[in-house]
Amino acid sequence: MNNALAKPTPIITKPMIALFVMLGTFPLWGEAVGLYHYLGVEIVIWIIYALGFNLLLGYTGLPSFGHGAYFGVGAYAYGLVQLGLIESVWAGVLVAVIAGAVAAGIVACFLSHRRGIYYALMTIAFGQVFWFIAMKWHTVTGGEDGLLNIYRGTLSFGVFDVSLRDNVPLFYFVFAVLIIVVICLWRLVHSPFGKALQAIRMNEMRAGFVGYNVWLIKWTVFMLSGAIAGLAGGLFAITQESAYPDVMGLHASGYIVMLTLIGGGFVSFWGPVIGAIVFFVARDLLGSITETWLLWYGLMFMAVILFKPEGIAGIWQDLSKKLSRNQKQNAPVVSQHVKAGE
């Protein structure tokens, strides 16, 4: 290493370890603070989903308003494998990932030369098509009720098996998946591909003139994001023991946008993580006080957009910047995405 200006990105970072320790010990302290194990499972799955989604929204600046579709496709794929083919968690999850990737890959062919609201609108239109199919194709999807009685099953490691019937082993299973996803995505966003995504967000035309294959990059990131949504959807089908069309609707697709933004997906890799945790804890805390928690959540979301569109991660960065400025004056302003998560 000859240069102090740009340091190689470490594979593991402090916030990553903090997150893993916090989530990894959740079954030990979760119930003591009034939460429950199942909530942990749900949060971890949505963190996976949101991290994949933020590749599109935060990194590439592509607003997808129909992302629930790929989550749902993953869930149905998992269920269909379990009910129709083979009772194997591994096979189900693998097929869920592939199904999400294929569905998103096909849609991305129609999307990748578009920008702005045309992009947003096309994602909504395709999202609705998938939702309609899930609702109406009774013989395959079970219609409005969805696929029921998907067994949670047993993880087979060859020499020993782990039953996922209980929420704690299930939690550690999805947590292990999260670790892999976080490390892979962290690597990805710091690779030239990740830089290219950000370059496209900031200036799509220039990225093309510099020599990037913008269409292919936009296609790939949508497909990847769909694959991760499919993975999360497959895991969701395990925990819910069912797959149903609700997760594909416009509302569910909106929630993923909201939580990614509230967390601060535009300025930090960790934004979606914060957002998912806040969303579910808010749902449970507000939900226990008032039936109308979505009203308050919606107002909170509006306030975030109005006063701090950089979200919670943005507030955090401002605070830490202020602290470090107090320590040493004239600190140089560093690009936010580079700084984020260090």
Added chain:
Amino acid sequence: MALFEATHLHKRFGDQVVLEDVTLSFEKGQLSGIMGPNGAGKSTCFNVLTGHYKPNSGTVTFEGRDITGLSPRLIAGMGIARSFQIMNLFDEFSVLENILVAVPQSIKRSFNPFHDICGNSEAIDKAESILARVGLKGKENLIASSLPYGERRALEIAVALASDPKLLFLDEPTQGLGADGTALLADLISELKRDYSIVIIEHNMDFLFSLADTISVIHWGQVITTGSPDELRENEWVKASSLGEVA
């Protein structure tokens, strides 16, 4: 054979003819200028040459290969880089990152998830040397949007240099610069001229006459004349028009 040749280019927008039978050629190792009054079709000409627009007819060749109608990405891949009249930077990136995303080491690996461009010392050294060249050494970690106007202009050119271009197109580089900024830019370009083949579009005649080897004058979408600055000073059309006053 010239490095870059455009023959009989026509470009229409609807009923409006913007370029009419434009033929230009740029030699290797030279600094060629395109000048003309505002609205003469210079910018359209530039956008057709660099692949942003497709011409209605005519051909563009680079190193003997036909590049007419290719996408900007493919044209960039062949070694043609351009800067923009309106600033086109990656605003939220630092100065260094702006160059790092544009170096071939990154572009070639744009689908390699295992590579870490911030740990590629070859790429960083290269970015460093480009930044030193345009006078931005020591500003690597500033965010692009926080730079003053003249330095943004230098960065704009540096991004174009990052791809090791065989031919560099600069679109109105003095646009918005004051006298001091223009003088600095002239120094920079005369320095770059030693290593690169350059094409500049300008309406600032002083600037172009002091730098260019050959200049083509475009008016009403047509090439009026082409020649060295000295020849142009003697040209009747240039003399007759207001363009001659500065020459």
Added chain:
Amino acid sequence: MDIILNLLPHIINGLALGLLFALIALGFMLIVGVMELINLAHGSLFALGAYIAMTLIDPNIAGWGSFGVWYMELSLTLRYVIGLALAPAFVAIVGMGLEICMRRTYGKKAEYGLLLTFGAALVIEESIRIIWGSSEQFLPVPEMVSGAFIAGGMIYSNYRFFAAGFGIFMIALVWLFLEKTPYGSIIKAGAHDSEMVRALGVNLTVLRLMVFGLGASLSAVAGVILTPIWGLRPHVGVDVVIPAFLIIVLGGIGSFWGAVVAGILVGLVVGIFGAYASEWSLMSMYILLIIVITFRTRGLFGKKSALEN
């Protein structure tokens, strides 16, 4: 011939639906044109209009005292007219309130405006749930436009004709407003260039407020008229905003006739699909959109828009 005759009721249904879709879309487009903003709350304002009208037409008068007794003695037709007139006015005020909130997002990324209105849609929908409950509601219509008649062996609902006629009437009003008033020409100018609006010496702040109010009230009018056909649920707003959004893009952003033609087209496609495969009728419009936009990037009548960047 038989096929056409059998389809006629569906075509009329489709036409009525399409004209009202077009009306919603026009309100939506006024806002897009002047503020370059996608208003995802547009559908919720539609729902709000319908709920307020329902309360005005068929109120629960407990606690209203003698005014309530007097009010209920008015004929249903009169109360319907009151609802149809006052509900859009209320909704216009809500829309203006939203515009005042929006001001902080002007000049920032276009996505922020879109997201803010998504939040607003959620808030309005939840508020409707709190005030009126989640169950399906019913909006009474005056006798003179209800009922049905039989012609050529097919049943035609009177209300569809009323809805279609009212849709045409409102679209004509919007057209007159845009073509024949100075405000209209400013709005049309603004649809292309907000600097030009400023140069004309118009107060842009007031213009935006008015346009938002107008767009919201058009949506509310459509809500009052369409509800007897579509039913009234808190999430009806979502069912409506997406078709409106879709019609704008299908017709081409900024094109008045594009929106009208696309609205009618979508209504007809939904209506005719409804005749053969009613389960899938609403999906047909998405397929239509995907087909059109794949081949014509800017829709049927579209010009280049600032929103593409």
